[in-house]
Amino acid sequence: MIHIKRLQEDGADIIALIGEIDASSSIELDLAIAKSVGEGFIKILVDCSALEYISSAGLGVFMSYIEEFKDRNIKMVLFGMSDKVANTFSILGLNELLQIGKDKVQAKKIVNEL
Amino acid sequence: MVFFGLNRHFVRTKAITRLLFTVGVITWLALVFTDLSILFSSVNSIKPDVPIWLPGVILNLFILSLFYYYKLKIEMDEVLNFVDLLWRVFATGLIATVTSLALRLVEFLLNDTKLTTHIVFKDLIYLINLGLMLGFLMMAFSAWKRLILYQKSKWLLRLWAFFEFGLLVTLIYNSFKFPLVEWLYGTLLGIFVVVGLVLSGNMKWVAFLNFRQKWTSLLLLLLTVFYLLYIFYTNSASMESIGNDSPYLTDYRHHIFILSLIIFVTVYSIFSFLVILFNLPTTSVFEQKLEEVVNFQRISQSIQTEQSEESVYNILLETSVSSVFADAAWLEINSNAHEQKLFTYKITDKESHDIINHLNTHHIKGVFDQGSEKTKNLSKHLATLKGSRFRSILAFPIYVKGGNIGTLALLKELPEGFNKEMTKIVSTFSNQAGISIENFRLMEEALQNERYKEELKIAKMVQKSLLPTLLEQDKDFEIAAFSESADEVGGDYYDTLRINDNLVSIIVADVSGKGTTAAFHMSQMKGIFHSLGQRDIEPDNFMIQANQALVYCLERGSFISATYFIINTQLKKIRYARAGHCPVLYYTAEKQNLEYFKDKGVALGMVRNRSYSNFIQAYEFEYKPGDLMVLYTDGITEAKDNKGEEFGYDRLLSTVKEVRSLPAKQVQDHLISKLYEFSGTDIIDDDYTTMIVKFN
Numbered sequence: 009m010i011h012i013k014r015l016q017e018d019g020a021d022i023i024a025l026i027g028e029i030d031a032s033s034s035i036e037l038d039l040a041i042a043k044s045v046g047e048g049f050i051k052i053l054v055d056c057s058a059l060e061y062i063s064s065a066g067l068g069v070f071m072s073y074i075e076e077f078k079d080r081n082i083k084m085v086l087f088g089m090s091d092k093v094a095n096t097f098s099i100l101g102l103n104e105l106l107q108i109g110k111d112k113v114q115a116k117k118i119v120n121e122l
Numbered sequence: 123m124v125f126f127g128l129n130r131h132f133v134r135t136k137a138i139t140r141l142l143f144t145v146g147v148i149t150w151l152a153l154v155f156t157d158l159s160i161l162f163s164s165v166n167s168i169k170p171d172v173p174i175w176l177p178g179v180i181l182n183l184f185i186l187s188l189f190y191y192y193k194l195k196i197e198m199d200e201v202l203n204f205v206d207l208l209w210r211v212f213a214t215g216l217i218a219t220v221t222s223l224a225l226r227l228v229e230f231l232l233n234d235t236k237l238t239t240h241i242v243f244k245d246l247i248y249l250i251n252l253g254l255m256l257g258f259l260m261m262a263f264s265a266w267k268r269l270i271l272y273q274k275s276k277w278l279l280r281l282w283a284f285f286e287f288g289l290l291v292t293l294i295y296n297s298f299k300f301p302l303v304e305w306l307y308g309t310l311l312g313i314f315v316v317v318g319l320v321l322s323g324n325m326k327w328v329a330f331l332n333f334r335q336k337w338t339s340l341l342l343l344l345l346t347v348f349y350l351l352y353i354f355y356t357n358s359a360s361m362e363s364i365g366n367d368s369p370y371l372t373d374y375r376h377h378i379f380i381l382s383l384i385i386f387v388t389v390y391s392i393f394s395f396l397v398i399l400f401n402l403p404t405t406s407v408f409e410q411k412l413e414e415v416v417n418f419q420r421i422s423q424s425i426q427t428e429q430s431e432e433s434v435y436n437i438l439l440e441t442s443v444s445s446v447f448a449d450a451a452w453l454e455i456n457s458n459a460h461e462q463k464l465f466t467y468k469i470t471d472k473e474s475h476d477i478i479n480h481l482n483t484h485h486i487k488g489v490f491d492q493g494s495e496k497t498k499n500l501s502k503h504l505a506t507l508k509g510s511r512f513r514s515i516l517a518f519p520i521y522v523k524g525g526n527i528g529t530l531a532l533l534k535e536l537p538e539g540f541n542k543e544m545t546k547i548v549s550t551f552s553n554q555a556g557i558s559i560e561n562f563r564l565m566e567e568a569l570q571n572e573r574y575k576e577e578l579k580i581a582k583m584v585q586k587s588l589l590p591t592l593l594e595q596d597k598d599f600e601i602a603a604f605s606e607s608a609d610e611v612g613g614d615y616y617d618t619l620r621i622n623d624n625l626v627s628i629i630v631a632d633v634s635g636k637g638t639t640a641a642f643h644m645s646q647m648k649g650i651f652h653s654l655g656q657r658d659i660e661p662d663n664f665m666i667q668a669n670q671a672l673v674y675c676l677e678r679g680s681f682i683s684a685t686y687f688i689i690n691t692q693l694k695k696i697r698y699a700r701a702g703h704c705p706v707l708y709y710t711a712e713k714q715n716l717e718y719f720k721d722k723g724v725a726l727g728m729v730r731n732r733s734y735s736n737f738i739q740a741y742e743f744e745y746k747p748g749d750l751m752v753l754y755t756d757g758i759t760e761a762k763d764n765k766g767e768e769f770g771y772d773r774l775l776s777t778v779k780e781v782r783s784l785p786a787k788q789v790q791d792h793l794i795s796k797l798y799e800f801s802g803t804d805i806i807d808d809d810y811t812t813m814i815v816k817f818n
Contacts (some may be wrong), residue, residue, distance in 0.1 A: 031636065038679075064634040064756070068679035071728050099756075100683060100702035101724030104737055 009033060012040045020051035020119060022112075026058040029066035038069045041084075050082045051119045053112070057088030062096055074105050083107070083122045087115035135198050142191040149184035153177055154249050161245050182293040185379060188256055189290075192264040204272075204327050205335050207265045208342040214261040215349030218254040222356055225250060241364060248360040252374060255353045259380070262346070262387040269394070270324040278324065285317045292378040310378050318386035325397045333405045336398050343395040350388050410445070414547060417441035418554060431562055432465070438530065438555040439467040445551065446544035448532040450512065453520075454478075455528035462528075469533065473510065477533075480507045514539035518552040522560045530555075581611040581641040588641070588648050594618040594626050598691040598818055599745075601628075602786035604794055605811040612809035613640030613682075614755045615647050619655045624692040627655040630813050631684035632703065632755040639680070646675055647682055661686045661699035662740040665726065669701070669738075673730045681727035685753065689745075697742045701726050704756055707775060709782045711748030716779050718771065750789065751815040752778055757808035758793075761801050769800055786816035 010033035011026040021044045029037055044052050070086075077084055087109040089097070097103045107122070109115035157177040163170035196202070202210075225247055271282060292310060331339060361375060374380045420437055435453050443451045450469035454462050466474055514534035519526050530552050534540065585607060593601045603616055613633025620626050629651050633643040650668045659667075664686050672682060683702035690696070700706070702725025705718040724737035745751075754774070761769040774793075781792045790812055797810060 064632075064681075064683075065679070068634050068681060071681060072679040074728070075730060099704060100681075101722065101728065101737060102702075104722070104724055105728060 010036055012036055014040065014044065016049075017053075018116065020053050020116065021047070021049040022053045022055055024055035024058065028061040029059065029069075030061075030063045031065040034063070034065040034069050037066060038072075041069070041073060045080075045082065050080075052082065052084040053115050053119060054084065054086040055088055055112070056086055056090075056093060059089065059093055062093055064100075067096065067100055067102055070106060071102060083119050085109050085115040085119045085122075087111055132198075135194055139191055139194045139198070142187050142194065146184060146187040146191055149180055149187055150249075150253050153180045153184055153253075154246065156180055157249060158242055158245060162242055165241055178296065181377075182296060182379075184253070185256060185260070185293060186290075188260040189263075192260045196264040196268055202268075204269065204331060205338050205342070207268060208339050208346070211262045211265045212342040212346050212349075214258050215346050215353075218258040219349045219352055221254055222251055222353060226356075244360060244364050248357070248364055251353065251357050251360060255357055256380070258349065258353060259383045259387055262350075262391070263383055266387065266390045269327050270321055270390075272327040273324075278321075281317065281321060285314070285321060288314060288317075289379050289382060292382075296377050296379060307376070307378065311381060314378065314382035315385050318382060319389060322386070322390045322393045325394060328394070328397050328401050329408055331398070331405070332409055333402070336402055336405055340395060340398050340402075343391055343398070347388070347391045347395065350384075350391065354384060354388075414445050417445055418551070431559060434555060434558050434562060435465045436467075438551060438558075439465060442530065442532060442548045442551045443467055445547050446516075446532060446540065447534075448516075448539075449535050450533045451531060452533075453528060453530050455520075456526070474531075477507065477510060477512065477515070477531075480510075511535050513537040516540045516545060516548065518549055520552050520559070521556045522563070527556070527559065577638055578611055581638040582607060584641045585611050585613070585644060588615065588645055590617050594620050594628075596626060596689075596691055598694075599689065600786045600816050600818070601813065602790040602816075603811075603813040604790050605809065606806065607809045608757075608806050611638075611641055612636055612757065613644040613647075614757065614809040614811035615644045616753070616811060616813045617648065617651055617655075619652065621656065621658050621688070624690055625658055626689045626691070627651075628687040628689065628753075628813070628815070629655065629684060630703065630753040630755070630811070631682055632757075632809075632811075633682050634680050639677075643672075643676065643680065643682060646672065647684070651686075655686075658688070660740055661688060661697050662735075662738050665699045665701045665723070665738045666735050669726045669729070669734045670732075672727050676727040681725045683725040694746070695742060695744050697740055699723060699738055699740045701738055702728065704754055704759065707752040707754075707778060708743075709750035709752075709778070710746070711750075711783075712746055716750075716775060716782060718775070745817045747818050748783070749817040750778070750782055750786075751817075752789070752793075753813040753815070755809060755811040757806070757810050758797060758812060760808060761797055761806065761810070763800050764802050769797060773800070786814040789816070790814045 009027050010029050013024040013026065015022050015024070023040050023044060025037065027033075041052070070084075073084065076082075085107040086097075088111055089108065094103070094108070097106070097108065107115075107118050109118050156172050159172055160170045160174055160177060196207075196210075229247065267282065267286075271278065292314075295310070328336075357374065418441075420441060435455065439451050439453055442448070450473075451467045452469060452474040453465040455465065457463050464471055464474060512533040512535055514537060516532045518530040518532075520528045520530060530548070532540070532548060589603075589605055593603060595601065601618060605614055605616065607614070613631075613635065615631045615633070616629065618626060618628050629647075631644075631647050631651075633640045633647065635643075647668075650671055654664050654667055665684070668684070676682070681702070683704070685698060685700045685703040685706065687696055687698040698706070700719075700721050700723040702723060705721070707716065707718055709716045719741070721741050722737075722739065724734070729737055752774075759769055759771055759774060763769075777793055777796045778789065781789045784792070793812060793814075794810065798804065
């Protein structure tokens, strides 16, 4: 089960993921990101500090936006991952394709530099 | 057995009715004989041979036999409907009247002869008429009983039992010429007349006649009443003419049973006639109600019989239109957020769209307002729409699981054509339709589920068949592999291929997602491996080409993680590339060191352009005898125990460590048994796949 919260800070949309993302809840993640894009945000921060687990379907959601974001010049930075979740990202090599910051401050810095 | 029992019962009843009929005929003949002989004696002033009370007793026996004859005859016939009953009474009356008229004709033809004026002849005629009248009365009595008791209550049954039993008791009273006590006689008669009147108030059967039946019944009842009056008149007239001459005559005029019966039968006939007459104008309402019930049933049943939601919609349209006499109707169903489907009945799509647009452009709230729970009568708004034949509209929302799925609109050409009652009926209909549609959807879902399960079964079979049954072996190494898939099929894949005498390629891969698509992608991966893996190609090159091939068939969000190895037994070297797959766990026997390889590589399908080559690279290492390579998929590391804790990389490492020096098969068995032990259940929620390579 996943609970998704959204709030806006300094012109960036912060999507906070609370709980676990599996095959079924990955749809909610997809919807949340699509909504943020739809609302015209070009800076999207994903708060993973309360994310306990992410399945390959959830990773697939992030992956599916990579190219679209590149084309539309939308910046997405993930931050606050636990070691376990970070490991899941790095095994798949997603850490090389996605911007991942340590915390919110660093994430904001990255998003503004890009 | 029951059937025979019933049959026997039927035969017995039939025999009894025949017997009763015979008894009736005999008693009547006896009555004629005794009565005439008494009369004859009295006329000739001789003492009669038979006691003068005998004809009275015989008359009562005659009545009794008639009573039971008709009782059995009417009760036996269970299929009789109301009109049939009335018809029987009418027919009996007709026979009685025609016979009586024929007697009159005989009398007329023999006019003024000595015979016709003779009192004995007159008495004979009278007795025949009396018999006919009693037959007619008893028939009517039995028939009316059935009508009155059509919808019975305890109270009604008791009252009837009292009436019937009381009447029979009076037969005894009348049998013996007790000294006529005026007050007792009056009271008894009074009681029976009153009870008869009270019973005559039971006319519920009238409501169940349809319009046509009511007309038939009116005619039959009218004629029945005429017959009754005629027969009463005939009997009382002949009584008048004979009564004065003979004091011993069997006179029905003081017979409580017969009098009560005459009054009751006549009153009930007249009552029925009047009630039917006054009910005629409201018949259509009752018929309407009946039709509503039938329609309602149709809607409820449509779910079991109909093939599609469309049929449910059409039945809803048809029934609601016929229930409220609407001229047309449409049903707008929201198939999704932006699209509406229109089902129409006796109205064209264009006409309905015109009305919808008209109401929308005039911002008339409530008609098609999906949020509105109330049904609305919006007749006045249609008055402003030119060129439409409709002047009244009634709209209802249809709810399924609390969500509005559409609107039912009913139209009439009359202004203000819908009343409150109709609103209620159709709102009930639309509620029922909502339930029907919901049930229908649930059933569809269940079917879909069933189909999905079937599909999964196939997917599982496909997946199993894609895995190799035999793995490459070599004097340098031995391979053991294990794969167990969860109920929801995943896409774990492993395989081996010999390139030449010194080269063997190995792959282990995991397709993201589950079910048929996963099995499908797995077969693509197998195809890629079997074509690219045939040649001696650099592992990173293998991945780049595989990625390029997969880009066109993997849908958005899907990817495949894989590790590809080429073992060179001549150089004792292994070259490999890891594309996002779980890191290799490797045991170096020489250093007694067990660790995960630290390397880089992005999964296949994640980068969908040529730049993928930047994200993958090949690694190389040497193997020595005693070394152990453990390949696996994330189903192993992510296996959970009952507390939700994962098996994890550390536990995998320590488990392998326990058996690091054993042969491949034993390492595998140990690992799998530890895994099941950990998860505490045989039901796994992801695929377990391992491949163990032991070097010699």
